Amino acid sequence: MKKIIVLIAIFFAAFNLNAQTDAFSVRVEGLGCPFCAYGLEKKFKDVKGIKNLKIEIKSGVMTFNAPSANNMPLSEVDTRVSKAGYTAKEMSVKRANGKVETGNGKKEAVASKDAKTETFAVSGNCEMCEARIEKAAKSVMGVVKADWDVESKKMTVTFEPSKANVKGIQNAVAKAGHDNGTFKTGEKTYNDLPACCQYRD
């Protein structure tokens, strides 16, 4: 009788372990069309035990559950997103035990205590603009963080003043195609932007 009880207990323990899942959320940059969304889905299909995979194309947010027994690291999520041809922007996982882990797809430098944060206006229209603007700002050495908001058209940058300055960042953003308080993009670069990104009247 004791053995049976132990066996039943082991069975339920194993069943419960299988039932426990980690809930992942990742925002993917550059996700536009259904071919992209279902391509991303395809690159996650072979994750053992994956469930509830959903992709919201407009926001670029993908969510899914994976068995907690897999202990799937965020770095694996990042690798799979890259294999699908996209960039993971913000990732998080709520583990079955309640612990929350967050990460950015690309490792970002940590701001020093001397780092400065500035905000300035940058012209643009859409999420493609957002990706281009932030990429241009981050390409400047010393920039730790760059966030452009589609609604307010404001850019917030955190940078090391010993290596970067606002004018240098604004210049890089203008060269990528986006007017800002100090610099204006050249006609040719502006005209080469995709039609949806052309913000001048």
Place this chain on the structure above:
Amino acid sequence: MKYIIHLLSIICIIFFAFASCKNNTKIDTSNIPKTWNFVKNIPLDSFGIISIAQAGGGNFWLSDADNNQLILTDKDGKVLEVKTGDFDRPMHLSKNANALLIANYGSDNLLSFQNGKIEKISFSEKFDAPSGVDKSGEKVAVADFYNHRIVYFDGQKNLTFGKKGDAAGELTYPTDVQFANEKIYVADAYNHRVQVFDLTGKHLQTIGEAEKMNATTGIFVNEKNIFATDFENNRILIYDLEGKLVQEIKDNLDRPTDVLVVDNQLFVTNYHGRYLSTFDYSAAVAGYYACPMNCVPPDKAAGKCPKCGMDKKSVKL
């Protein structure tokens, strides 16, 4: 008696003037060039439609990638049948003889649907997300999305052409492919253009770069024109076979993914909008002026008729 004759004469004059006037209001539009003009949107709210192909009897097959199924509709969008089965994100469709070909994106295979049966089409090449397929006689071409290439069976052997890149002949995430005019046309989606190859896979032509498309997800080619969907910009661009833009449709579209022309009617699947847009090929009368007496054919010049001197009127059908 005199009065009666006068009265009758006046009545006759009024009658003939009215009759001739009525006759003259019929505007001759034969000299006005035809273009594609919006007819209506057909809502398909429950489906995430990607592609459209003829089904015979005036009906259409639509691929519903969101729900892993095919939808058979009549020309007014009435759903006649919902076909489920081995579909895993079915993308572009094409009709060949009596078979419907399906690029089964999520399962890396091609399916053929004929006489109520779904069969896998065997291919020795391995695909990574086949997004479009077309067949002409024995020849089969497949847009191999993640391998950035076209896999092509020329009737005797398998060939592949294209590799990742943006030079002429290179591809970045191709989504659709079609045989037409003894050539192979490719929707080079993320190079934002259409490329044309000969039947050996040699690059011949690049179309649409000047229009700055953003994700060219679907194409349809006939003996006169190339129709391309510009997904992110909500446009259909229509080119002649030389690659010259002949019309841009930019209204009534919401993330278009595929186009089909049947009997002078253009059908567009709108993935985000979840509807089918229809357009007909008709005289575009907007901007044309005609003499109310129909003395001269309508043209774009407003003002007075050079023959009768009457004020021209905007043409309305």
